[in-house]
Amino acid sequence: MMNVVQICLFYATILAYFDKVHSGNCTDYVTKSEASRLTNDLFCSYNRNVRPVLNQKTQTIVNTTMYFFSVHMDEEWNVLKMSIHLILTWKDEFLTWDPLKYDNVEYLHQSSSSVWLPNIMSYDSGFDGANKDFVYDLPISTVKITNKGIIKYNHRVNFDAFCSTNIANWPFDEHNCTVIMGSPLYTNLYVNFTFPDGYYSLDFYNPDREWKVKNIHHECYTLQYFNSNNSYDHCLLQYTIIVERFSSMYFSSVIIPAIVISLMSAFTFLLGPEIIIRVILLCLFFVSELLYIQFLDAKIPNNGSHPVYIVLLYRNCLIQTAMAILLSVISNSFHKRGLEKCPRESPDWLKSLSSFLLSKRPISLLTNLDMQGAELLMEKNIEEESPNRKNEESALFWIKLSVMLDRLSFIITLIAIVLNFIFAIP
Template sequence: MKVLYILLILVSTLITDQAYGEKCVDSESKSAATRLLNDLFCSYDKNIRPVLNQKTQTVVNTTMYFFGVHMDEEWNVLKLSIHLVMIWKDEFLTWDPTKYENVETTQQLSSSVWLPDIMSYDTGFDGDDSDLLYFLPTSSVKITYKGIVKYNHRVTFTAQCSTNIAHWPFDTHNCTVIMGSPIYTNLYVNYSFPTGYYNLEYYTAEKEWEMKSVHQECYPLHYISLNNSYEHCLLQYELTIKRFSSMYFSSVIIPAAVLSLMSTFTFLLGREIMIRIILLALFFISELFYIQFLNTKIPNNGSHPVYIVLLYRNCLIQTAISLFISVLSNELYKRGTDDFPPESPEWLKSTSAFLLSRKPISMLTNFDNQGAELLVEKIIDEDSPNRLRDENAKFWKTLSILVDRLSFIITLILIFINFMFLIP
């Protein structure tokens, strides 16, 4: 058993020597740059923090250039595009330029050196596994002879952001992005920001979203060990983003107002019943199509209703009621044009008289006292042989006009209330 153990150790040693041997090759005849890279990375281990004393803190000078933000509403994920620049000292990557033909800098893939990885702690999932990156993407790093390493690359941080689009398309969202090292605390790796925690010099608003404000503060984490306790500070960014709504105002809000008003003004078309019904049917279909369009455009908002959808729902109901009233009004008028108009019920006469006896209603409907009398009084010549028929015909025709005018006033008031409370 002991012999087997010794053999395993020998094999492991040979494999290790061979692995290092592939990196540590004789480069006397090579160029200075090749010899430099061979000497630097011969026994370099990128998994070890590059300090001679592991108690020494690695300071990473960091600059974040914000380029743009995007909100994925379907998955409630905020995407933050940042150009990340990090500079730190790698004590294992230093050399004497005079030994390498005065070569003072070199380039290397970031995957070959130790990196102070930084990630978003509340990374959001948007349905694409490829976006779930917990470490920095591979890039080229610049290394100086003093061991100064510079990482310079565009990265995308994602964060879960709970949104409420009830006020779509005038919605504003507040999102929190928490960043930090996935491995080290501030005791070992300290991200410093000599030029500020963020830079908006190159920020450009996209077509859908605009970043209104950004605020940075420390997100503290407290650690307690056997000997002492300390606080670890993560980077917390509070972002406020707002949707560009000018296009939606023209393409969604204005059509809702126009369709509602046009359906209301059909009550003023008088006896053009076929035109009224055709117009109201077209308005109804248009509003129905708009609701379906909003259903495809606006994601589900959970238990919170979206006001613009409620607005179109109410407009659709209003148009349907207007269509029903138009048919009813036409039927009332047709009764007055029959050869033998039916006699009107007393309750209908008294109700109509009561309404028109109210001055605001008579003024709004433009009915004077004579118009009210047509509904209740027998002002037809009593000597007329067709007195009763003429009286009934006059009542039904006048009642039809009253229904149209009252419906016009009531619908206008309802439209005002609908838009006042449901315009986001």
């Protein structure tokens, strides 16, 4: 029985000792290092959950500096990913000492998990200091503490901002994203974030290959709080970040081909209605534009109800090329009729329409440039009362109609191309 009692007393003594050590009674800590003794004296009874001021009505001033390092837009998820270097400096009234008592030790380095932190966060997504899940507290880092109680927190942090993107002007688009930052625990009455060196710095900013920061605007996002006696305002920092896409590569690889293919398809009308190879060329242009539309469909994310102008540009080019193929086939068919030994008689309405068009001077100048010889030949046959005069008149009409159709198609296609690029290029 005595053995059991002795064992119980022994364990009770051990537990009492450890409880005494962990209760904060560490004044008897012995070490040969003055820095270790200083650390023990400072954090023996330090509570990191209490704001470090002797009078809780005293405001804690936190000098803040933010260096933007990189910014990237995730178009698929409408997220602006930012990496900044955050520097926070404030005074901790509980962590001061006389260097003469500690062998002239004037500063210490300590884990940020051991001291009180001002608890700033992004209200959109929080910080991600370890490339893991998003958290709403500052990531753990190493802080520098001076003998005056000045603490400096220095760490690279990542956070996201969710944007309502509109890529209608792709690849010349820019996006406006808003980030709200502040303290979720302390209002401005207790913790005030100040920016003595400016609200942000782009001195170390390095744009990526896709996006660049065009402008950053900051302002105070005010929240109003009420209590039984009065009301007061709490200021959160709101950043409006405008990012712009680098478009030079897309201009060369997407827009220039659209211009070239459209102009080439228009100038095929100048090859002459008898050259069947122009239909083959137009078919190749059609396939090229169709492949570009498929490329853009894979490259550009869905834009909701807003159409993307560059896709409309290629759609219009595709329709123009299809119409050019149809007109080329019709023109070639007219030309073949004119080469027949016994060309069929043209309908009266078609004659009337062609005569009406040629009676208009602008159309006559643009479409009838090469018909003088044909008209002289027709007049000569009429005067000589040739037995084949009627067939020759029909043949000349069909040939003349094919040439006029090509010239009119060329002019109308050029006008359509110009209008398409005026209104469809962002």
